[in-house]
Amino acid sequence: MTIETLAPDCMSVASVGDAPREFASWQRVLQRLLSKAPALYDKLTTAGLTEAIRTAHEQAQDVDLTIQTGSGRHQLLIRPVFGPAGDVHAVRLWLGPAAERVPVLRPAVGAIWDLGTQTIQQPSGITRLSGSAAEQYVPRMSIAELFHRLSSFDRHAQVLDLLYEPKPGDRMQFDTTVVSGFGRPAQWRITIRARDDERTRGAWWLIEDVTSENVPPAWPTLERIGLREAHRRAGTHLAVLQLEYTSISHWLTDPAPWIRWDYLFRPVDVFHPDDRSRLAELADRLRSGDSAGVTLRLLNYGGGYTPTSLLLYPYPGYSSRQLAIAQLVRVADDVPLLETHRQVVEPRQRSAPIGYDDQLRHWLAGRMKSNPAC
Numbered sequence: 001m002t003i004e005t006l007a008p009d010c011m012s013v014a015s016v017g018d019a020p021r022e023f024a025s026w027q028r029v030l031q032r033l034l035s036k037a038p039a040l041y042d043k044l045t046t047a048g049l050t051e052a053i054r055t056a057h058e059q060a061q062d063v064d065l066t067i068q069t070g071s072g073r074h075q076l077l078i079r080p081v082f083g084p085a086g087d088v089h090a091v092r093l094w095l096g097p098a099a100e101r102v103p104v105l106r107p108a109v110g111a112i113w114d115l116g117t118q119t120i121q122q123p124s125g126i127t128r129l130s131g132s133a134a135e136q137y138v139p140r141m142s143i144a145e146l147f148h149r150l151s152s153f154d155r156h157a158q159v160l161d162l163l164y165e166p167k168p169g170d171r172m173q174f175d176t177t178v179v180s181g182f183g184r185p186a187q188w189r190i191t192i193r194a195r196d197d198e199r200t201r202g203a204w205w206l207i208e209d210v211t212s213e214n215v216p217p218a219w220p221t222l223e224r225i226g227l228r229e230a231h232r233r234a235g236t237h238l239a240v241l242q243l244e245y246t247s248i249s250h251w252l253t254d255p256a257p258w259i260r261w262d263y264l265f266r267p268v269d270v271f272h273p274d275d276r277s278r279l280a281e282l283a284d285r286l287r288s289g290d291s292a293g294v295t296l297r298l299l300n301y302g303g304g305y306t307p308t309s310l311l312l313y314p315y316p317g318y319s320s321r322q323l324a325i326a327q328l329v330r331v332a333d334d335v336p337l338l339e340t341h342r343q344v345v346e347p348r349q350r351s352a353p354i355g356y357d358d359q360l361r362h363w364l365a366g367r368m369k370s371n372p373a374c
Contacts, residue, residue: 001029001093002081002108005057006193006204007168014090014173014191018210022173023191026053033095040095043069044076056080056091066098073098081206083110084121084139090191090206111205113143113163113192118247118267120146120205130211131178131186135362142267147250151177151185156240156250157315159192160323164242166194166202175210186211228253237328240315243283244322246276256328258306260299263360265353272297272305279310286314286324295331299354307331 002015003026013021013029021029027046034040044067056063056078063078075098081090089110094102107128112121119140127134131149143163147156153176162170173191180186191206231238237256240249247267255261261270271279275296282292292312297305308328315323 001026001033002090002206002208003053003093004090004191004193004206006089006110006171006191006206007195008197010193011053011057014206015189015208015210018212020173020175020189023171030093040067040069040074043067043074049076052076052078053091053093057088060086060088071097075102077102079105081108081110082123082125083204084112084123089204106209106211108206108208111207112200113202113205114200115164115166115202115245118142118242118245126207129186129188129207129209130184131180131188133180133362136180136359138263138356138359140265142247142262142264144248144250144267145262148255148262149178149180151179153177157323160240160242160249162192162194163203164245164322166196168194168196170194239326239328241279241310241312241324241326242322243280243286243324246271246279249323252325256308256330258298258300258330259308259328260301260355262355263357263363264299264355269354270299272299282312282324283322286312289314298328303354 001013003011004014004023005011011026012023013026014023015021016029016033030049031046034044052063052065055061057080060080060082062080063076065076067074067076074096075094077094079092080088081092083089087110090108092105092108096102107125107130109123109125109129111123111126113119114121117140119142121140122137124137124139126132127137143160147153153174155172155174158172162172171191171193173189175187175189178186178188187210189208189210191208192203194203195201231253236253238252239256240252241247242249245268248261248270259270261267264270268276278294279296282294285292291314293310294312295307295309298308300306309331311327311329312324313326315325
């Protein structure tokens with residue numbers, strides 16, 4: 001059993017084995033499991049289990065207990081799951097006969113969405129999850145980068161609603177297929193709780209690796225593949241923008257090849273500093289239902305900025321109305337593109353790096369190797 005501890009004074013079941021439990025009461029789930037083992041049910045109390053779980057959570061340490069029952073010795077093992085700041089985002093509990101072989105725990109890590117920086121903070125332990133290569137690891141990534149790796153996922157708006165308007169009590173859980181470009185797709189279970197307190201304005205995450213040979217990966221629908229291919233052939237580039245925070249939240253089509261939007265220290269750096277206020281000022285106009293056009297300077301893979309024309313439309317159904325759909329068209333022709341025969345990741349106009357260039361080079365090399373025709 002995996003018990004998430006993503007918000008203060010909250011504990012609920014994220015998973016039992018490979019099955020999701022979507023914030024079920026851990027006491028009820030555990031009692032149902034114990035009822036199948038009467039000898040344990042007589043020896044373990046809810047108070048005793050609560051104390052053991054809180055010890056693992058609050059002291060961030062393993063708990064190993066031996067329990068003598070009428071049917072022999074049993075073991076209670078509790079293991080914490082850590083986030084990027086060393087906090088415990090979940091505890092994993094195993095209970096069974098002492099003579100039984102303890103199954104190998106699937107990898108799991110905690111992550112933090114920080115609204116101020118608009119990044120997902122992740123520990124290096126995330127590289128143990130299937131679909132996550134050590135060479136690609138960065139301590140912070142944008143939500144657009146995560147979305148770009150998810151296949152057959154259609155809850156982007158719900159995730160963005162929770163992340164950009166964090167309200168304590170809001171939560172969600174979903175399973176998704178992760179495509180890394182290096183080997184078989186993986187499956188992750190992501191559990192999220194919104195937070196707005198002294199520790200975090202954003203959300204805490206729990207990411208579990210639930211990849212299984214018995215579960216076929218989910219693939220994009222024919223409709224989605226067809227639409228993407230149509231946009232690719234037409235040279236159309238569409239993105240979801242977060243106007244208030246001036247960042248790209250999600251690509252609806254293939255990313256525009258002249259824009260460096262990934263592997264950045266700060267997602268807002270995709271827009272020129274002097275142009276960000278112009279983008280934010282369009283929110284009121286879009287809120288009224290109108291469209292808007294603007295030409296802004298967007299970061300390119302040479303380290304400079306490319307004038308780009310944006311035609312923005314309101315994003316339907318978003319509660320705070322800060323999201324917009326943008327069609328992006330390159331204005332200048334003499335700019336570095338993300339091409340297969342060269343890697344333009346060398347800043348020309350900057351004295352300091354603005355992103356994780358080594359990881360970007362590795363990603364580009366792997367993508368071109370796996371798909372030389374891209």
